[in-house]
Amino acid sequence: MANYRLVTFDAYTGLVDFRATLMPVIDRLLAPPAGVAGPLLADWRAGQLGVAALSNALKRGRMSFHDCTALALDHAAARHGIAVPADRRDELITAWYPLRPWPEAAEVLGELRSRGHELAILSNGDRAMLESIAGELSVELDHIFSTEDCGVYKPAPEVYDLPVEALGIAREDYLHVAGSPGDVIGAKSAGVACYWNNRAGDRVPLPEFSADAEGPDLRGLLDVA
Secondary structure, rough: OOOOOOOEOOOHHEOOHHHHHHHHHHHHHHHHOOOHHHHHHHHHHHHHHHHHHHHHOOOOOOOEEEEHHHHHHHHHHHOOOOOHHHHHHHHHHHOOOOOOOOOHHHHHHHHHHOOOOOEEEEEEHHHHHHHHHHOOOOOOOOEEEHHOOOOOOOOOOOHHHHHHHHHOOOOHHHEEEEHHHHHHHHHHHOOOEEEEOOOOOOOOHHHHHOOOEEOOOOOOOHHHH
């Protein structure tokens, strides 16, 4: 077992359950037809990541993740024929700020803290968004690393350099907890050890960049951190 100084968490799928937080908000504000809220949210999330990927590819500077979220909402709602009033649009977007942690997050974070690990978020979110997520946790984080700090989104290697540059540590000194295949690939391609919180039983499309360990929830992290 490696002795990692730092454990970093992807926010939106590694540490929090955005679906459990946002589904009730969508139902309350939009009242979509039965069976539509889930696909709408799935398209919203996919669009959020898609706009972030375009922000990287176009090389015009990092678009804020707040704006990625807003544009993705507009696109997803149009695909599903859902009208989103302006005041409710703002409320839907800001619902991405105080997201609910996974049920076992408090237990796992507390155990990691007791073992002496520093804890951090390493995420695509804007700093204000990530600070709001951190405020929902019962265990205080030591650091927040936002892609605002490097100007590009995951899986760019610059993102995984952020803890190295900020703390003066080696890549071998930290373990990243990913929540998606793309984040796994980004971490591993940057030479960072990775645990995958693989709740969907997914696979990485590039097997040479597989996670060092994975499990169906965060508890498996305690076997490798």
